[in-house]
Amino acid sequence: xxxxxxxxxxxxxxxxxxxSGEEEGDGDKAVALNxxxxxxxGSLFKDPAVLAALQGKLGSMVGNSxxxxxxxxxxxxxxxxxxxxxxxxxxxxESDFYKEVQELECKYQTLYLPLYEKRTQIVKGAYEPTDAxxxxxxxxxxxxxxxxxxxxxxxxTIEEIDEKTDKVKETKEEDVNGIPSFWxxxxxxxxxxxxxxxxxxxxxxxxxxxxxxxxxxKPQLGFxxxxxxxxxxxxxxxxxxxxxxxxxxxLEEDPFSFEGxxxxxxxxxxxxxxxxxxxxxxxxKKKQKHKNKGSVRTITKQVKADSFFNFFDPPxxxxxxxxxxxxxxxxxLTADFEIGHYINERIVPRAVLYFTGEALDEDSDYDEDExxxxxxxxxxxxxxxxxxxxxxxxxxxxxxx
Numbered sequence: 264x265x266x267x268x269x270x271x272x273x274x275x276x277x278x279x280x281x282x283s284g285e286e287e288g289d290g291d292k293a294v295a296l297n298x299x300x301x302x303x304x305g306s307l308f309k310d311p312a313v314l315a316a317l318q319g320k321l322g323s324m325v326g327n328s329x330x331x332x333x334x335x336x337x338x339x340x341x342x343x344x345x346x347x348x349x350x351x352x353x354x355x356x357e358s359d360f361y362k363e364v365q366e367l368e369c370k371y372q373t374l375y376l377p378l379y380e381k382r383t384q385i386v387k388g389a390y391e392p393t394d395a396x397x398x399x400x401x402x403x404x405x406x407x408x409x410x411x412x413x414x415x416x417x418x419x420t421i422e423e424i425d426e427k428t429d430k431v432k433e434t435k436e437e438d439v440n441g442i443p444s445f446w447x448x449x450x451x452x453x454x455x456x457x458x459x460x461x462x463x464x465x466x467x468x469x470x471x472x473x474x475x476x477x478x479x480x481k482p483q484l485g486f487x488x489x490x491x492x493x494x495x496x497x498x499x500x501x502x503x504x505x506x507x508x509x510x511x512x513x514l515e516e517d518p519f520s521f522e523g524x525x526x527x528x529x530x531x532x533x534x535x536x537x538x539x540x541x542x543x544x545x546x547x548k549k550k551q552k553h554k555n556k557g558s559v560r561t562i563t564k565q566v567k568a569d570s571f572f573n574f575f576d577p578p579x580x581x582x583x584x585x586x587x588x589x590x591x592x593x594x595x596l597t598a599d600f601e602i603g604h605y606i607n608e609r610i611v612p613r614a615v616l617y618f619t620g621e622a623l624d625e626d627s628d629y630d631e632d633e634x635x636x637x638x639x640x641x642x643x644x645x646x647x648x649x650x651x652x653x654x655x656x657x658x659x660x661x662x663x664x
Contacts, residue, residue, distance in 0.1 A: 354513050354521050361511050361524050365480045372478055375612070382614065383473045388441025442618075446471040449610060449617045450571075455602055463542050464571045470495040476611045484509040484524060486607050497542065499535040503575055506530045507603045526600040531575035542570040574602070 332343070384390035447468045450456040460468065473491040490503040508528040513521035534543075545568040552559050567573075577599050578592045588596070609622070616622035 351518055354518055358511055358513060358521065362480075362484070365478065365484055365511070365524065369478045369480050379475060379611075383475075386442045386445045387472050444469060445614075445618055446474055449614060452617055452620055452623055453605075453610065455598075455605065456571075459571045459574060459602075461542075461569055461571065467492070467495050467497045467542070468571065474606070474611055474614070476607045484511050485526075486603075488603065488606055488611075496537065497540045498537060500532075503534065503572075504532045505575060505577075505603060507600070507607075526604060528580045529577050529596070529599055529603060531577055534572060534575060542568065543572050543576070544568055574599070 332340075335343075381390065385392055447460075447465060450460050450468065470493040471490060472493050473489075475489045475491070476486055477489070478486045485506065485508040487504055487506045490505075492498075492501060492503070494501075506529065507526050508530075509524045510527050511524045513519075534541075536542075544565045546563050546565055548561055549564055550559055550561050578595050580596065581588065610617055613622050616625075
């Protein structure tokens with residue numbers, strides 16, 4: 264019996280050992296399986312499509328209410344309302360501030376005017392600056408040396424000896440009038456304008472001798488841009504205008520969206536094209552087949568052509584602020600408003616720097632610092648209290664009054 268008991272104990276011990284070994288094996292398999300799942304998940308996170316889907320999901324969650332405000336006691340909600348009323352009062356003060364800024368800009372506009380007029384005279388060649396007025400350091404010593412040599416050459420009389428008569432004759436180097444292609448060069452330098460300028464536009468834009476802007480604060484905030492042309496073979500107008508209307512009042516339905524003056528409308532002018540010189544249309548030939556007879560005829564038809572001068576015929580903004588504007592029209596208006604603002608705020612005041620390209624370098628540096636997301640790493644983004652994980656800003660829309 265003892266032997267039988269001992270054998271039974273040995274069998275049970277062996278069974279326990281086998282069970283223990285199987286359990287350990289199952290545990291190893293489980294670890295291996297989990298490791299495989301982790302590896303698989305790691306591979307998924309490296310998949311750009313999966314990452315984009317996750318980012319989109321997270322982005323859709325940003326800005327969703329957490330329910331915290333709704334859970335606050337009534338007396339706290341009442342205090343929050345009082346803060347909002349204070350914020351509204353602050354917005355109204357901000358609106359008044361911008362109105363006074365516009366008035367101040369109108370006042371100082373008269374001080375800039377004589378400088379702009381002299382610039383115009385120099386560009387046109389109607390006025391030659393004195394040595395004192397042209398006393399400005401050059402960008403390089405080589406340019407300074409070349410400029411000095413050019414001036415001496417123009418002042419000096421060139422003597423040429425006629426081999427046949429042995430007489431000395433005097434000739435003068437032909438002088439260049441003003442600054443050729445000043446405004447056309449600016450337009451071709453500025454990307455948003457160069458995209459508008461077609462090859463067919465360039466001959467008439469060579470005749471553009473000045474671009475000016477005038478602010479107006481009453482009865483309606485805004486500004487007008489004036490394009491002054493020499494007499495040309497394309498149209499009879501001496502001046503083409505583009506007028507922009509602005510608003511500086513918070514919207515009643517959304518007062519906290521107010522961020523200062525914004526353009527809400529624009530109006531062009533009628534161009535008096537000379538016969539056969541309209542650059543904004545082109546003639547195309549089209550074949551038409553008779554439904555019954557089957558005969559074919561060729562007709563000519565005028566269609567809209569790409570041209571800078573379409574700038575003076577912008578889409579109309581409905582007077583009714585509640586009227587809807589289709590996406591294409593809204594995109595055109597948004598681009599137009601941006602161009603008008605850029606000409607008024609940057610190009611007209613700093614024209615020579617856009618001619619030389621110096622202002623373009625400054626704008627490029629500014630845009631790169633502001634919009635390049637690769638410059639900021641994740642740690643800096645997380646540390647920034649104003650960091651918005653939703654990513655890029657929304658495209659500005661056409662605001663209506």
